[in-house]
Amino acid sequence: MFSLRDKKLAIEIVSKIKKLDVSLKFMHVCGTHQDTLVKHGLDSLFTDCGIKVIQGPGCPVCVTTTKEIEEMLLLARKGKIVTTFGDMIQVPGKNGSLQSIKAEGADVRTVYGIEDAVQIAKDNKEKDIIFMSVGFETTTPMAAAAIINTPPKNFSILSCHRVVPPALKSIIEMGELKLNGIIEPGHVSTIIGSKPYEFITKNYGIPQVIAGFEPLDLLMGVWLLVEQIENGEPKVENEYLRAVREEGNIKAQKVVENVFESRDIKWRGFPVISGSGLKLRDEFEEYDARKKYEKDLEDLKNKEFPEPKGCRCGEVLRGVISSKECPLFGNKCIPNNPVGPCMVSNEGSCNIEYRYSNKK
Amino acid sequence: MCLAIPGKIVEIDSTKDHATVDYGDGTKRKANITLVDVKTGDYVLVHAGFAIQVLDKKEAQETLDLFREMLSSEEEA
Numbered sequence: 001m002f003s004l005r006d007k008k009l010a011i012e013i014v015s016k017i018k019k020l021d022v023s024l025k026f027m028h029v030c031g032t033h034q035d036t037l038v039k040h041g042l043d044s045l046f047t048d049c050g051i052k053v054i055q056g057p058g059c060p061v062c063v064t065t066t067k068e069i070e071e072m073l074l075l076a077r078k079g080k081i082v083t084t085f086g087d088m089i090q091v092p093g094k095n096g097s098l099q100s101i102k103a104e105g106a107d108v109r110t111v112y113g114i115e116d117a118v119q120i121a122k123d124n125k126e127k128d129i130i131f132m133s134v135g136f137e138t139t140t141p142m143a144a145a146a147i148i149n150t151p152p153k154n155f156s157i158l159s160c161h162r163v164v165p166p167a168l169k170s171i172i173e174m175g176e177l178k179l180n181g182i183i184e185p186g187h188v189s190t191i192i193g194s195k196p197y198e199f200i201t202k203n204y205g206i207p208q209v210i211a212g213f214e215p216l217d218l219l220m221g222v223w224l225l226v227e228q229i230e231n232g233e234p235k236v237e238n239e240y241l242r243a244v245r246e247e248g249n250i251k252a253q254k255v256v257e258n259v260f261e262s263r264d265i266k267w268r269g270f271p272v273i274s275g276s277g278l279k280l281r282d283e284f285e286e287y288d289a290r291k292k293y294e295k296d297l298e299d300l301k302n303k304e305f306p307e308p309k310g311c312r313c314g315e316v317l318r319g320v321i322s323s324k325e326c327p328l329f330g331n332k333c334i335p336n337n338p339v340g341p342c343m344v345s346n347e348g349s350c351n352i353e354y355r356y357s358n359k360k
Numbered sequence: 361m362c363l364a365i366p367g368k369i370v371e372i373d374s375t376k377d378h379a380t381v382d383y384g385d386g387t388k389r390k391a392n393i394t395l396v397d398v399k400t401g402d403y404v405l406v407h408a409g410f411a412i413q414v415l416d417k418k419e420a421q422e423t424l425d426l427f428r429e430m431l432s433s434e435e436e437a
Contacts, residue, residue: 187364
């Protein structure tokens with residue numbers, strides 16, 4: 001195993017890649033990877049090596065649709081206590097954000113995780129508490145574990161959970177980009193392991209590496225992808241050995257399987273992606289906010305919401321444009337006054353670009 | 361959102377479903393350990409209040425050191 005602080009090794013990897021004189025495009029699907037890339041200047045380092053590394057739909061808050069936000073806004077306006085993660089609260093819906101309606105008197109609470117939301121339900125037995133449950137495979141087991149532990153009856157979740165591999169398939173099949181390799185998200189992979197990615201290499205011949213989040217993890221990840229391409233042997237490799245086992249976390253997988261079932265769901269910037277969402281199984285329907293408050297949510301049934309005017313988050317999430325190519329970036333759309341979710345979330349590529357660039 | 365922080369299990373609650381995790385920078389917080397099989401002294405990745413995976417001990421220590429190193433260099437800057 002290599003040392004994560006080995007600067008000599010880092011320099012060695014970069015000079016090795018440079019010598020190969022490649023022109024490649026890799027995608028990753030994780031805000032934490034993007035943070036590492038931009039914070040440490042690896043994105044420009046890779047560009048100098050002929051490799052463009054772009055962020056795909058790797059931000060659960062960003063891919064949550066306006067309709068899902070409108071569902072939460074409606075429930076909050078109807079007097080329920082709504083809870084979710086800090087990032088999610090700031091994302092604009094069509095008519096305000098959870099944060100802005102809080103200022104108007106709605107009971108909106110930021111929580112660190114679902115267990116905090118369950119505690120709020122225990123402390124407010126006379127009120128209805130809804131947790132907007134957002135997240136990829138890393139986060140879903142927490143929701144499943146909370147539901148299986150029989151939370152109070154005044155608690156429910158609005159499931160916005162999504163899974164990563166079908167979105168990768170969608171990106172590839174949409175054909176807007178020619179991807180030479182994919183850097184798979186390390187923490188999603190601690191849960192699902194490496195097998196769920198295998199169909200991508202098998203069906204599309206695309207090399208993949210599961211990578212950790214230190215600068216050297218990403219340098220190694222990119223190097224391993226280049227090596228696979230040079231050797232003509234695409235496969236799924238695991239660089240993040242200290243945390244990811246081939247089989248993943250089976251205990252977590254089982255809890256998720258017991259509580260959730262697959263559904264088709266739209267992602268922001270994407271059409272409906274088959275099997276990419278999760279909903280509560282029927283036996284847990286008393287905790288399913290969409291069923292519990294079906295009448296309250298009736299107004300939104302069959303409604304679709306367009307993206308905010310001028311917002312190009314959809315294209316950013318598909319990796320078709322970079323944040324800086326959006327005309328709103330850094331002027332009309334800034335973290336304190338965001339137009340789209342990619343500028344809100346700490347994992348959104350616009351927010352990351354803005355934070356680490358000099359553009360103010 | 362998928363951010364996960366490494367830490368060391370220092371004490372497991374009598375209920376066995378939570379443990380105190382030491383993050384190596386003076387921060388200690390309770391984490392739910394029902395999704396992993398752990399014992400005191402193990403290193404885990406913690407995400408949104410839950411331990412999601414047991415880490416290789418040697419690698420975890422190196423990650424912890426690196427985080428501290430990065431933090432102190434950022435503070436100096």
